Amino acid sequence: MTTKPPGVGTPGKGRTVRLSRYLPFLDWLLHYHSQDLAGDLMAGAIVAIMLVPQGMAYALLAGLPAQVGLYASILPLTLYALLGTSRALAVGPVAMVSLLVATGVGQLAQPNTPEYLVLALALALLVGVIQTMMGLVRLGFLVNFLSHAVISGFTSAAALVIGVSQLKHLLGIRIPLTESFFELLSAIAQQLPATNLVTLGIGLGSITILFYFNRRLGRLLRRRGGVAPSLIVPITRSGPLLIVLVSTLLVWGLGLAEIADVKIVGEIPAGLPPVTLPAFNWTLWRQLMPTALVISFVGFMESIAVAKSLASKRRQKIDANQELIGLGVANLGAAFTGGYPVTGGFSRSVVNFTAGANTGLASIITALLIAVTIIFLTPLFYFLPQAALASIIIVAVSSLVDVATLKHMWRYDKSDAASLLVTFVAVLATGIETGIVVGIVTALVLYLWRTSRPHIAVVGRVGDSEHFRNVLRHQVTTYPHVMAIRVDESLYFANAKYLEDYILGAVADHPDVSRLVIICSAINFIDASALETLESLIDELKDSGVTLYLAEVKGPVMDQLRKVGFVRKLGEDRIFLSTHQAMRALSGQ
C-alpha cells in the first residue's frame, strides 16, 4: 500500500484562503459566544490595572512623558485585536522596546524635549512600516535565525541594563546620560552619597510589596481560603496599582515632594490621545533606521514567542507573517496617536491568558478602560513618585535575568552556552543594538565552525545484522582491506578539505586498506567546491592504490552527481544502495 506524503516542504499550502486570514478578528467576532464574555471582561480589566502604572513607567524609561505610555495603550491594542492572530496577546509599551527607544532616540535628542517626542513618533512609524512590509512579503521566518541562546543572553543583559537604569530614580540621584552599562554603574557609585533617603525608602518599600504580591500572596490566599479562587489572580496582579495609590497618598499627604525633594510625575494632560502626524523626513528616517530595525526584530521576537506558547495551550494557530502585520499596524496606530513603539508584552499576556481572555475583545476592553483613565483620572497621578514607577519596572524585569538557561546550555552544549555568554557580555559592553548583532553573528559563526569540522566515524558491522556503527562506540566487525567511514555532515566548501585530509591521513595510517567506502547517509548535499575535492580525492586515492566507493547516497544528491557526470567518472558499479551491500561485495565474504 502506498500513501501520499503531506504537502512536502510547504506546510499549510493548498488550504482555502479565506477573508479571515487577513482579518483574523472575523474568526471570533462572527461566532462570539456569550460564555466568553465574562473571561474577556475580567482579563481586560486586570490587564488595564497592570497597564496604567506600567505604561507610565515604561514611557519614563523611554525618556518620554508618562501620558505617552497611556496613549500607546489605546489604539494600538485595538488594532492588534483586529489584525493579530493571537487571542491572548497583550500589546502595548514593554520594557525592552522602551529601553531601545531610550538608547536609539537618546543619541539624537535630549529626553523630555519636543524633538525627542517627534523622533519617538517617527520611530513608531518606521517600526510599523518595517513590520507590516516584512509581514506582507512573508519574512517572518527571519526570526528563526535568532537562536534561543542569543535571545536568552540578550534578554538577561537587557533586563540588567533596564534595572540599573532605574536605580537613579530609586536613589533619587542625577546621572548624566551614558551609552555604556559600566559607565552607568560607575556614575551611580559616585553619586551614592547623594542618595535621597526618603525616595529610597519609598522605592524599597514598593519593591518589597510588589515581590510579596508576586511571590507570596497568591500562595497565602490559596492556603488560607476564604477568597474565591477566581479573585486570586486579580488580587495578586493589583500590586502595582496599590503601590501607585499608596505612594501617591503618602507623598501628597506628607508633602514629601516639597519637604524631602521626592521627584513626582507631575501634571499629566487629561483627554484622549492627540492625532499626530509623524515626521516624513528622509534624513531623520535614515538616522533612526538601525534602531527601528532592531525594535522591529526584537519586538516581533518577544511577541511571537509568548503568542506561540499561549496559543499552543489552547491548540490555536499563530501565523508569523500575519503577526508581523498585526504588530506593524499597531505601531502605525501608535505613530498617529501620540504614542511610541509597542509590542506584545510577556507578563501582561500571561496574565491576560490566565485571567480568562478568550478573544481579542479582552484587549479592546483594556483599551477602553485606559481611555477612561486618561480622560478622567490623570489628576490623581500628580503626586505619584517616580521611585514607585521605577520599582514597578525593576520588579517586572527582575524575572527576566535567566541563569537557569545558561546552566542548562552549559551542560547540554558548550557552543550554545558560549553564544549566550558572548551575547550577554556584548550587550553590556557595547550596547543593546550592537550586542544583539554580535550575538547573532557569533551563533552563526559557531554553527559554521561546527559544520566545518564534521564528525567522521570508521564503522563496522554490528553482529550479523545489516547495521554498521562507529568502531569506537560499538563492538563491531571490520575487514582488513576495506575501510568504511561515515561522514556526519553535508559536504560544502568549509569542510571539504577537512574530509580530504582525514581520508588521506586514514589511508596513510592503514597501508593494508585498498578499498574505501564513504557512507553518505548523513550527507544531505554536496556543493561545487566539495564535488571538486571529491573528484581530486578519487585520483589521489588511486595514486595510493586505494579505490573509492560510495554507499547510501541520497536521492537528491545522486541526481546532482549524475547530472555533472560524477557518477560516470566514478563508475556506476562503485555506488551501493546500502553499506551492507557494499561490504558484502567488497570484503569478499
Next chain:
Amino acid sequence: MTTKPPGVGTPGKGRTVRLSRYLPFLDWLLHYHSQDLAGDLMAGAIVAIMLVPQGMAYALLAGLPAQVGLYASILPLTLYALLGTSRALAVGPVAMVSLLVATGVGQLAQPNTPEYLVLALALALLVGVIQTMMGLVRLGFLVNFLSHAVISGFTSAAALVIGVSQLKHLLGIRIPLTESFFELLSAIAQQLPATNLVTLGIGLGSITILFYFNRRLGRLLRRRGGVAPSLIVPITRSGPLLIVLVSTLLVWGLGLAEIADVKIVGEIPAGLPPVTLPAFNWTLWRQLMPTALVISFVGFMESIAVAKSLASKRRQKIDANQELIGLGVANLGAAFTGGYPVTGGFSRSVVNFTAGANTGLASIITALLIAVTIIFLTPLFYFLPQAALASIIIVAVSSLVDVATLKHMWRYDKSDAASLLVTFVAVLATGIETGIVVGIVTALVLYLWRTSRPHIAVVGRVGDSEHFRNVLRHQVTTYPHVMAIRVDESLYFANAKYLEDYILGAVADHPDVSRLVIICSAINFIDASALETLESLIDELKDSGVTLYLAEVKGPVMDQLRKVGFVRKLGEDRIFLSTHQAMRALSGQ
C-alpha cells in the same frame, strides 16, 4: 575482528615532530640527488626568463617603478625556497596582488612618488607579519571558508579589472585614477580618439605574438619535429622575452619614443636591491590594514591552490600553516629589500613544475639570474615600451577569466552559481576588497539559507528489506497509522521551527496517523534551540493524539540527549536503533 580507526578528527596527530617540519628545505638539501640538478637548473632559468618582464610589468601595474618588481624577485624567492613546503611553487610579484597594492596604496598616495614606495614596503611588512602569525597560530584552515565559487568569481572579475587597467598603456592614453571599473571603462571610451596608433600597433603585435607562443607554437613544434622535446617548453615560454627584445630594438632603432611619443620604461637603476627599513608607523599601519588582510588571504589562497595541485601530482605534502610561514617570511624579505608584496604565482609555478623543478634550488637559481640581470642588464630595458609590458599582463590574465566554471556550477548547483555571479559583479561594482567580502558573506548566507529549509522525506519500506526510502522516489510500503519521516539536516536554531511546522502540518493532513517516527540518520547534532522545539513538539503531538518516536539516533547525539534528561522525558522505549525495528514494533505487523 576489530581494528583501530585512524587518528580520528586530528589527521597527522602523533607524528614525530622533526626539525624539517620548521625548516622544510632540510628535506631536500640533506638528500640532494645529483640527477635533480639538471631539472632544477633548466626550470630556474626558464622561470627567470618569464619573471624579468613579468616582474617589471606587475610592478608598473602596482603603480611602482619597474625595478621594484625585480627587487621583489630575489630575496623573497630564496626565503620561500628555504621555508615553504612546496618544491615547485614560484614565488614573486603576481597580477592579482599587484592590483590589490595599486587599489589599496592608491587611496593613500600618488603612484610613482616616494610616499607610495614607503607605503608599498609597509604593506609588504604587514602582509609578512600577518601571514607569519597566522601560520604560527595555525589559522591556515581559514582559507577553507573561501568557496570555489567565490574564488572563481573573484578571479574572473579581478582578471577583467587588471586587463582593462592595462588598456591605457596599450592605447597610449592618459586616464585619471578611478576606483570603479565602470568609471574606468567610460574614461577609456572618452579617450579613445586620443589613441596613439604606434603604441597600439606595438601592443596588438605583442599580444598576437604572445598568444601564438602560448597556444600554437608548442603544438606546431611537436608536430613538425626536429626540436628536442625538452626544449619545447623553454621555447614557448620565451615569448615575453622575445617581445621585450624586439619591441625595445624597434623603439630604439626607429626613435619611436621621440617621433611617435611612445611611452618607454626609461632608466632602471642598476645594482642589487637596497636594504630598506619599512616604516614603523601605527597610523599608517591602521590605514593599510584592510588591504594587508585581503592581500594576505588572497595571496595565500592563490598560492596554496597551485602548490597543492602540483604537490599531489608527485605525492608530496603541503602543510598549509607552514606555507603561511614561508610566504610570510618571503614578504618580510620583500619589505627589507625594496620590494612589494609577493605570493606564489599560478602560471610561473606550472612552468617551473613542467620544466622539471625538483627542489627549492630551482627558485634559488631563478633569484640568482634575476640578481645578475639587475646588476648588469638594466640599461637594455631603457627603450622598452610600456605597451609591451601591458600586453604581457593582458595575455597572462586573459586565461583567468573563467566562464566554464560558471557554466558547470549553473548545471550542478544554482546556489554555487549564484555566489560566483554575486562575487563577480560585486568585485566589478564595488572594488576588489569589498567584492571579496561580499562574495564570502553571500556564500555563507546561501549555505545557512539551505540548511534552514532542510529536505524532509516521508519514507516507506523497500520491498521486504530493512531499508526505508522516500515515498516520492521509490515504490515503497507504508502503514496507515504510522508515519516515518527522515529529516536530512542537523537540527539547529535556524531550522527547528521549520521542522515543527512541517510535522504539525503533516499530522494535521493525515488524521489517521497516531504514531510518528523521526528518522535521525542525517541529524548530526541538535542544538539547544532545536532541543527545546523537540520538547514542545512532544507535547503538541500528544495533544493531537500522536506519539513521537525516534530512530537511528547517532551516538554523540544520543549522549547529549541523555545528559539533559530528554531521553528520560521521551521514554527510553520510544527510541529505536533502526527504522526497521521501529516500524516492526509500531506497525503491529
